[in-house]
Amino acid sequence: MEAVLDLLESDSTGGWAAGEHAAHLEHALLQARSLIESTVSMHRQRLVVPSPVARNSTAQLGGVMEQLIARGRHSVAIALTGPGEFTESVLRLLGKNPARATVRVLCTADAAEASAPRLRRLPEPRLDVRVSDSELRGILVVDGVTALVPANGPGSGGQFAVVNDAAAVRALELFFAGAWAGGRTLADHLRLSPRLRTELVRSILERLRAGHTDEAAAREINVSLRTYRRYVAEIMRELDASSRFQAGVRAVEFGLLSA
Template structure:
């Protein structure tokens, strides 16, 4: 790929084809932020083809990586291979890769069905440095994988944890707000915040995720949740 400072590519296949050599040439540091394990699948494979001694690999994910057994298995393989992994309370807003502080790849938001996702490959030094600094900030405020597994969402206060328990129990918004002694508006605001942290697209999905986090201690299925 030419050394143009910013290049826009369409689809991960084109990203790997045109920028694969840059990924494969990583020597010191490979940083990756993604909402799920599929975002950079091809790019990550390209980086692994030519590992270097002393290479630092840091991967930052949202809670959605725990949604499937396949995702948990990938996390296990990554940690076994020596990658450092941390979990952000919410999916990273801007999915990115930074290679050796010299190259950054920024993924555009997911397109509608049938359209290829676009990726901006950046080699302008000041922009790459800025992207790397943002990654470091997100990294420092996230939780390492081992700690997260023991205590998901450790930064939640007791009010937020009460909402989590209410979601797991399947209470309606009205019933939950009465039980917690807060206004309906306040309860719904807290639910919206937790849905982001849980990487949930609906109240029902949030309830299922909450039950997983709480270890299935609530016998009531989340059927009473309002969509």
């Protein structure tokens, strides 16, 4: 563009012959056109770059999930939070088409109890199921590079998002790994009496592990000494533990206490 301005200025002062002026003007205009076309092309390329988050409707969930699971070569991590289209699609697909990759399914207690018969019948030999007391949200992470996340909240319309952003997928994978490490096997979870999964039992187990005396522990949780000792005896019986120390070890193994 500066060349064009130079031409106009030189023409106004009569400094160039007509032929030279025309040739230089044509060359300058061609350069300007080339610059404009290059800029437009770059802009169009930016517009067609795939978004790191692609939203889809629930009607597409099964198909997209099947493609992602089939694509997995190393690992497929799945978190289930309860009944719904997401959980139903996972159970249907894993039961019909076992994945090539190692599959880890992490459930909330409610999801595990609602889907336990189907989870135990899954034919996948490289599948591990655990139950977590952590707060989970439904996710599917494949090979640490792609994730599928159901949309939550009002106005979501039952949509889900396929996430390809490396940082976002890594964050979801780390969240899953942390909850997985503190989970218990499905078999251990189903063996446990519901009475062992209460806040009161957790409080007693924490005090047993900390070595509190019965008197001090009973005062802290606001029960009588007799009631506290009865609870301890019931907990040891449920955990099939012969000592309080063994009860603490088994509580960690079953995910009732964090390690």
